[in-house]
Amino acid sequence: MQSAVQPPTSIKGNILLIDDEYAICIGVSGLLELNGFKTHFVQTAEEGIEYLEKHPEIDVVLLDINLGMGLSGIEALPILRERFKYPQVMMFTSHSTLEIGLECMKKGACDYLTKPFIEQEFLKKIPEALAKKQLAKLNDLYLGILVHDLKNPLQCIMGAWDLAKVNLTKTFAEQQKVIIATGDTGITQIRAMIDNILTVSKFEAGTLSLTKEEFAVDQAAQAVLSPLEKQLESSDRAFSMTFDWKTPFLLLSDKELFSRVLYNIVSNALRYTPSGGSVSVRFAENKDGSLQTEIKNTGSFIDENLRQAVFDKFSSVHKLGQANGVRNFGLGLTFSKMAVESLGGAIRVESENETPSTTFMFSIRNFAENE
Helix, strand or coil: CECCCCCCCCCCCEEEEECCCHHHHHHHHHHHHHCCCEEEEECCHHHHHHHHHHCCCCCEEEEECCCCCCCCHHHHHHHHHHHCCCCEEEEEECCCCHHHHHHHHHCCCCEEEECCCCHHHHHHHHHHHHHHHHHHHHHHHHHHHHHHHHHHHHHHHHHHHHHHHHHHHHHCCHHHHHHHHHHHHHHHHHHHHHHHHHHHHHHHHCCCCCCCEEEEHHHHHHHHHHHHHHHHCCCCCEEEEEECCCCCCEEEECHHHHHHHHHHHHHHHHHCCCCCCEEEEEEEECCCCCEEEEEEEECCCCCHHHCCHHHCCCEEEECCCCCCCEEEEECHHHHHHHHHHHCCCCEEEEEECCCCEEEEEEEECCCCCCC
């Protein structure tokens, strides 16, 4: 590992360069240090990953796409983005094509430059990358404050709401009971939104651990979906739930995560089911002992090119051919994908246009007792 001599100026940021060409390492490091940055360089992606694990102060990684040994830059990029949350990755490429640039950005790069690059353009992009890192850290800080501040008033609302129900529901007419049930659902949805924010942040930080317990799927499903069924009793939308087994199916998994995934997807299906439509939930056991869940709602359609985007963070996708235009899926489906994959399963969506319907399908692994 080499490091150019740093001039006696204040450090603007810490840069790691990963490039297999020694001359480029020396030249780029020298240019950066003359402009107030502290630089380090290595010549393989594996060395870069090892260096980042030991040096959390790195702000920006300059990564060459075509590394001569070991992982290529394109292969290393998703690994860097998964393991190291805040350092921004800027790609170096010798191929000036839009396709390569888009692929880099899609895999998590903050920017890319074509070699040989113009020094002024390069030096302008480094502060932009530093600003993106600071913004990401601030977003997480403010997110934590926001969630904390939301929980306190929500707890007050829940307490007052429960007290009102205890004292008043005996005298309520049926229509008023429907209103109470709607309020219960609203509070549950707000709690789910807050929990989704917290859990997605933990997934991204790699700090969420699973709690495995054996539970009966039918009992867990009925417990989590019963509030939604009550809400539908006064509407003209139909709801059904079926279990493709004769005796209770026991699943060894994280019961809370499973329940939250189920609630998020079913509530999302109800959200996009029009008047007169229906939502059906079907559970089955796969041949490998895993759980298969299918949630279908009528009256909605998602274009094939947009079906993966519904799981993206804060995604809004355009619903082709529909009057309501933009669909904002928020964090519910993002959380669901992360949770399902952490439980050893997979999730996907299918949709029919001719007779509009959308089906979400996800599997959950049945863990062994010694795992």
